Amino acid sequence: MADKSKRKKCLRVKIISMGNAECGKSCIIKRYCERRFVSKYLPTVGIDYGVTKVHVKDKELKVNIFDMAGHPYFFEVRNEFYKDAQAALLVYDACDRKSFESLDLWLQEMGKQQLVDDVVVFVCANKVDMGKRVVDRLEGQLWSQGKGFSYYETSAATGEGITEVFQDLFEQLVKLSECDGKRTIPTVTPGFTKDQVDAILRLKNGRDNYEKLGVHYTASRDDINKAYRKLAVILHPDKSMAPGSEDAFKTLVNARTALLRNKE
Numbered sequence: 001m002a003d004k005s006k007r008k009k010c011l012r013v014k015i016i017s018m019g020n021a022e023c024g025k026s027c028i029i030k031r032y033c034e035r036r037f038v039s040k041y042l043p044t045v046g047i048d049y050g051v052t053k054v055h056v057k058d059k060e061l062k063v064n065i066f067d068m069a070g071h072p073y074f075f076e077v078r079n080e081f082y083k084d085a086q087a088a089l090l091v092y093d094a095c096d097r098k099s100f101e102s103l104d105l106w107l108q109e110m111g112k113q114q115l116v117d118d119v120v121v122f123v124c125a126n127k128v129d130m131g132k133r134v135v136d137r138l139e140g141q142l143w144s145q146g147k148g149f150s151y152y153e154t155s156a157a158t159g160e161g162i163t164e165v166f167q168d169l170f171e172q173l174v175k176l177s178e179c180d181g182k183r184t185i186p187t188v189t190p191g192f193t194k195d196q197v198d199a200i201l202r203l204k205n206g207r208d209n210y211e212k213l214g215v216h217y218t219a220s221r222d223d224i225n226k227a228y229r230k231l232a233v234i235l236h237p238d239k240s241m242a243p244g245s246e247d248a249f250k251t252l253v254n255a256r257t258a259l260l261r262n263k264e
């Protein structure tokens with residue numbers, strides 16, 4: 001009996017939202033808590049606060065959500081709220097590269113008030129319904145998983161990914177509470193290096209085969225083979241766990257073949 005009441009004890013958690021202004025933080029939270037979407041942009045002034053209760057398995061969670069304004073003007077207000085956060089929704093707009101490139105700055109801002117390692121971070125690539133995205137899934141995954149964060153594609157407009165991201169987040173918080181708040185559970189193990197990430201992105205985004213391999217237009221057959229071997233070592237599917245490695249390896253092989261053919 002005593003055991004049962006202990007298990008049912010309410011767990012209080014604090015979640016914050018971070019990300020550039022207008023990337024959709026408030027809409028994601030509204031979509032989850034109120035099941036609705038607001039298309040008009042109403043900038044958050046400082047902080048919006050809300051409470052909701054959820055059940056995960058036999059645990060009841062009292063969830064305190066602090067939706068932080070993304071505008072730089074409010075950074076002093078935000079600084080008050082990072083402390084003691086257990087989870088963060090780190091949001092960017094998949095149709096706005098600047099909001100993606102700002103993710104590191106958001107981590108830096110949080111890091112001044114709170115140990116980033118103590119926070120379960122969920123990255124949301126939002127507005128995926130818009131059909132004009134400029135940051136694709138692979139880039140988002142590589143950035144997020146490289147840091148050990150979970151990655152989700154979301155749309156506050158259609159609801160895509162919203163329940164899933166919150167469900168996963170709550171489950172991770174419950175697991176964490178079962179380990180006395182110590183992060184003994186791995187969230188996502190990166191298992192790949194910056195060199196691998198850079199190589200995958202270059203092979204994907206390079207404008208031509210020279211750029212993909214990272215060699216000059218005047219490169220000799222020898223230079224091409226050297227560059228190929230260097231990349232093949234870090235990208236070989238047996239070695240690299242990074243998302244996109246297999247495709248990158250295929251692109252690498254094709255690029256080398258095409259370049260060597262040109263040099264015959």
Ligand SMILES: Nc1nc2c(ncn2[C@@H]2O[C@H](COP(=O)(O)OP(=O)(O)OP(=O)(O)O)[C@@H](O)[C@H]2O)c(=O)[nH]1
Pocket residue numbers: 019020021022023024025026027028038039040041042043044045068069070071126127128129130154155156157158
């Ligand atoms: N199409 C589409 N529009 C979205 C989505 N999410 C948010 N929006 C729109 O983007 C604009 C900004 O959304 P907000 O949720 O207010 O953005 P925010 O990140 O909270 O902005 P700040 O409060 O200024 O930090 C609004 O016009 C929303 O309707 C989405 O998933 N799809």
